[in-house]
Amino acid sequence: MENQNSNSKLKGIIALLAVLLIGSLIYIFKLTSDAKTLETTVTTTKSEKEAVMKDLEALKATYDAAIEENTSMSDELIAERDKVVKLMEDLKKAKGDNASLKKYKDQYKSMEAKMKNLMQEVDVLKQQNKTLTTNLDSTKVVLEDSKKYNQVLVGQNEELAKTVEKGSKLSITNLKTAAYKLRSSGKQVETDKASRTDVLQVSFTIAENKIAKSGDKTYYVQIIDAKNNVLGDKATATFGENTLTYSFTTTVQYENQTVDVKEQLKGKDFAKGTYFVNVFDKGELVSKSSFTLR
Structure with a gap:
C-alpha cells in the first residue's frame, strides 16, 4: 500500500x-x-x-x-x-x-x-520668354526696313526729314484687348477664362496730329495665341521684302482728330495662356500689348 x-x-x-x-x-x-x-x-x-x-x-x-x-x-x-x-x-x-x-x-x-x-x-514663364524673343526678332526686322527707307532720302536734310517724319506719324495709344462670353440673348459678358471666351475685342486710340495726312488709314492687327498661332483670317500682306501674317484689318477715316477704334474677333476653343497683340501701320509695328486667359 x-x-x-x-x-x-x-x-x-x-x-x-x-x-x-x-x-x-x-x-x-x-x-x-x-x-x-x-x-x-x-x-x-x-x-x-x-x-x-x-x-x-x-x-x-x-x-x-x-x-x-x-x-x-x-x-x-x-x-x-x-x-x-x-x-x-x-x-x-x-x-x-x-x-x-x-x-x-x-x-x-x-x-x-x-x-x-x-x-x-x-x-x-519659359514659353512667354520664348514668345517675347520671337516678337523682338520681328521688331528688329521692322526697324531694319525703316533704316533702308531712310537711306533713299538722298539730297535732303536728314535731320529735318527725321523730325518731319516723326512728327507726322500717327501715334497709337491705349491698346487693350478684352475677352467676352456671348450669351444667347446677344449680350456680351467679359471673362478671363479661355473655355468661356467667344469673342476677343481689340481697342486702341489714334491720337490727334495736326500735321499728319488726313484720309483713310488702314491698320493690320495681329493676335498670337499661347501656342504661337496667329488667330483670325491668317491673311498675309507683303511690304517690300517682308511678309506680315495678320488676324484682321481695320480702316479708319482720319481727320487729324482723336479717333477711338474698336474691333472684335470671334472664335472658339481658345487656348489658355498669354496672348500677344500687335498693331501694324503697313509693315511698321506701331503698338503692342499682351493679355492672359486662364
Whole structure:
C-alpha cells in the first residue's frame, strides 16, 4: 500500500514537471515570436523612413534645378526648397514611429503638390520668354526696313526729314484687348477664362496730329495665341521684302482728330495662356500689348 502511494506521488510530480515544461516551452516560443515581430516592425519603419527621405531629396533636387534657371520666380522657389530642407532635418531627428512617419508623409505630399504647381508656372514663364524673343526678332526686322527707307532720302536734310517724319506719324495709344462670353440673348459678358471666351475685342486710340495726312488709314492687327498661332483670317500682306501674317484689318477715316477704334474677333476653343497683340501701320509695328486667359 505504501509503495502504491509513493508511485502515485511520483506520477503526480512527473505530471507537474511535464506541465511546467510545456508551459516554459510555450512562453519561450511567445517571446521568440514577439522579438521577431518587433524586429520586423523596426525594419519596416526604418525602410519607410528612408523612402520618405529619398522622396524629399528628389523634391529638393527638382527645386535646385529650377532655381539654377534664374527665372523671376527664384525667390519663391528658394523659399519652398528651404522648407523641404528643414523637413529633411526634422525627419533625421525623428524616432521613426508610425504616427511620426505618417505626419512626414503627409507634409511631403503637400510639398510635392506645391512643387508641381510652381513647375507649371515656371514652364509658362519659359514659353512667354520664348514668345517675347520671337516678337523682338520681328521688331528688329521692322526697324531694319525703316533704316533702308531712310537711306533713299538722298539730297535732303536728314535731320529735318527725321523730325518731319516723326512728327507726322500717327501715334497709337491705349491698346487693350478684352475677352467676352456671348450669351444667347446677344449680350456680351467679359471673362478671363479661355473655355468661356467667344469673342476677343481689340481697342486702341489714334491720337490727334495736326500735321499728319488726313484720309483713310488702314491698320493690320495681329493676335498670337499661347501656342504661337496667329488667330483670325491668317491673311498675309507683303511690304517690300517682308511678309506680315495678320488676324484682321481695320480702316479708319482720319481727320487729324482723336479717333477711338474698336474691333472684335470671334472664335472658339481658345487656348489658355498669354496672348500677344500687335498693331501694324503697313509693315511698321506701331503698338503692342499682351493679355492672359486662364
